[in-house]
Amino acid sequence: MKEETAIHVKNLTKKFGAFTAVNTISFKVKKGEIFGFLGANGAGKTTAMKMLIGISTPTSGEATVAGFNVNTQPESIKKNIGYMSQKFALYDDLTVKENITFFGGIYGLTRKQIKDKRSQLVEELGLQKIVNELVSSLPLGWKQKIAFSVALLHNPKIVFLDEPTGGVDPITRRQFWEMIYKTANQGTTVFVTTHYMDEAEYCDSVSIMVNGKIEALDTPKKLKEQFKASTMNDVFLKLARG
Amino acid sequence: MSISVNNISKSFKGKTALKNISFEVKKGELFGLIGPDGAGKTTLFRILTTLLIPNHGEATVVDFDIIKDYKSIRNNVGYMPGRFSLYQDLTVKENLEFFATIFGTTIEKNYDLIKDIYVQIEPFKDRRAGKLSGGMKQKLALCCALIHKPKVLFLDEPTTGVDPVSRKEFWEMLKRLQNKGITMLVSTPYMDEAAICDRIALIQDGEMLEIDTPKKIVKHYSKTIYNVKANNMYQLIKSLKSYQHNYSVYPFGEFVHYTDTRTDFSPIDLQHYLTSKNLKNISIEITQATIEDTFMELAK
Numbered sequence A: 001m002k003e004e005t006a007i008h009v010k011n012l013t014k015k016f017g018a019f020t021a022v023n024t025i026s027f028k029v030k031k032g033e034i035f036g037f038l039g040a041n042g043a044g045k046t047t048a049m050k051m052l053i054g055i056s057t058p059t060s061g062e063a064t065v066a067g068f069n070v071n072t073q074p075e076s077i078k079k080n081i082g083y084m085s086q087k088f089a090l091y092d093d094l095t096v097k098e099n100i101t102f103f104g105g106i107y108g109l110t111r112k113q114i115k116d117k118r119s120q121l122v123e124e125l126g127l128q129k130i131v132n133e134l135v136s137s138l139p140l141g142w143k144q145k146i147a148f149s150v151a152l153l154h155n156p157k158i159v160f161l162d163e164p165t166g167g168v169d170p171i172t173r174r175q176f177w178e179m180i181y182k183t184a185n186q187g188t189t190v191f192v193t194t195h196y197m198d199e200a201e202y203c204d205s206v207s208i209m210v211n212g213k214i215e216a217l218d219t220p221k222k223l224k225e226q227f228k229a230s231t232m233n234d235v236f237l238k239l240a241r242g
Numbered sequence B: 001m002s003i004s005v006n007n008i009s010k011s012f013k014g015k016t017a018l019k020n021i022s023f024e025v026k027k028g029e030l031f032g033l034i035g036p037d038g039a040g041k042t043t044l045f046r047i048l049t050t051l052l053i054p055n056h057g058e059a060t061v062v063d064f065d066i067i068k069d070y071k072s073i074r075n076n077v078g079y080m081p082g083r084f085s086l087y088q089d090l091t092v093k094e095n096l097e098f099f100a101t102i103f104g105t106t107i108e109k110n111y112d113l114i115k116d117i118y119v120q121i122e123p124f125k126d127r128r129a130g131k132l133s134g135g136m137k138q139k140l141a142l143c144c145a146l147i148h149k150p151k152v153l154f155l156d157e158p159t160t161g162v163d164p165v166s167r168k169e170f171w172e173m174l175k176r177l178q179n180k181g182i183t184m185l186v187s188t189p190y191m192d193e194a195a196i197c198d199r200i201a202l203i204q205d206g207e208m209l210e211i212d213t214p215k216k217i218v219k220h221y222s223k224t225i226y227n228v229k230a231n232n233m234y235q236l237i238k239s240l241k242s243y244q245h246n247y248s249v250y251p252f253g254e255f256v257h258y259t260d261t262r263t264d265f266s267p268i269d270l271q272h273y274l275t276s277k278n279l280k281n282i283s284i285e286i287t288q289a290t291i292e293d294t295f296m297e298l299a300k
Helices: A045-052 A074-080 A096-106 A111-125 A140-151 A170-185 A220-226 A232-240 B041-048 B070-076 B092-102 B111-124 B134-146 B164-179 B191-196 B214-219 B233-242 B267-276 B291-299
Strands: A005-016 A019-030 A034-039 A060-065 A081-085 A158-162 A189-193 A205-210 A213-218 B003-012 B015-025 B030-034 B056-061 B077-080 B152-155 B183-188 B199-204 B207-212 B225-229 B246-252 B255-260 B283-287
Touching: A005 A045, A005 A189, A019 A045, A019 A189, A019 A205, A019 A213, A034 A045, A034 A170, A045 A060, A045 A158, A045 A189, A074 A081, A081 A140, A096 A111, A096 A140, A111 A140, A140 A158, A140 A170, A170 A189, A170 B233, A170 B246, A170 B291, A205 A220, A205 A232, A213 A220, A213 A232, A220 A232, A232 B164, B003 B041, B015 B041, B015 B056, B015 B207, B030 B164, B030 B191, B041 B056, B041 B183, B070 B077, B077 B134, B092 B111, B092 B134, B111 B134, B111 B164, B134 B152, B134 B164, B164 B183, B164 B191, B191 B214, B191 B291, B199 B214, B199 B291, B207 B214, B207 B291, B214 B291, B225 B233, B225 B267, B233 B246, B233 B255, B233 B267, B246 B291, B255 B283, B267 B283
Parallel strands: A034 A189, A034 A205, A081 A158, A158 A189, B030 B183, B030 B199, B077 B152, B152 B183
Antiparallel strands: A005 A019, A005 A060, A205 A213, B003 B015, B003 B056, B199 B207, B225 B255, B225 B283, B246 B255
């Protein structure tokens, strides 16, 4: 059986003037995989991610995301992926219901589809009491769970999550990861960045970026063996400290 | 006592942010305030740094009353807010000079205190603060909060969104400051950082859940925790959650932390159950509770 590739990156590079933010990185992500994209602040993760989601043009190199080329088909990529970040996910001054309707519309869902999706989300996440509340009034954990579901409204092939659990309480953080597992289990590829190293252990594969390059890429188990470390935190400290 | 808080409450437009908070921080102590976003940590910081007035209760910082003696407190404490709040269009050096001047001192006078940290950003001293990387901003903010040699330092989530390496380095810096006699109140959402503090308070929804040393806090956890592992994490979590005797099921790195409702729990029963759910390579072993386990149990 042939395994499908969701993301295929080959020698991807991004330079800003004389500074190379992303330096000839290459990797593959399989369909339905949870791929952890780790690295220290300033290592180039965000720049790399921006190229993969079609909002930044590479200086050189290639990447295919959900079957589309980042250099020539960035608009098709945007339609076929979901994205959420810690910094921006939902509109604070719209209600939960309005956010779902708004993003559903952006993703081109019909009114009927939006209505069905909305009922489904309300049911699954237990939003009955808060569906008409402004997003600004909700705890961060709730916002992030809803934002993740909104990023999946159009059944994207891949979802990109940029530090989705930063600052979230430990129980909600785990509920969030159960949602990630469920999503991956249904065949959606999950590309996720995090600073919680216990979360790195939840990933099928983990890559670690250091100064614009991918210095390690494997399953958490093999990375721990390779770096003779007992936890992913130790692997990270060994690598990023040089 | 460096900080003494007695029954502080604060609400905003009917929404309670803090409920009857009481605790003390001893002189020279590194005290951690551990809790998620929205727990009330920032409100508490703002009250103790005299930027907000509580609805009820009293507090003193270096023996000054937070309401009557607010001016004295401002001269004696350093505050590093969660959001970068230096002047973005001043350079590194200008920011530092500015803060030294408003506190009536000079960089030279207290250079000893910030030296270790400042040398790391000195190569960029003519760069505007707004153009610094996250880690650099954080170091500059710490220097500015220290330049008047405060007796107490308040650090509100200094490591949120910071990678594990920089986080470790930052806590090492705090440890060195502690050796120089500065009392610190630090908040963080990262439970693993709690272990570095002398004492910690766990806070959620405006209430203190527990205050103790990190070692003693985990001893308050009364149940036996098992590390459970199998070939498929998602199936494992689902199966454990549908197991009728489960008390708690939390993913924890490569394991799931499992506790059972029965006192005569036998791992073999669980092993059989998981096997019946088609899981393979099952292992079940007793493990120690962590601060995160304790927090989740208290917050349940």
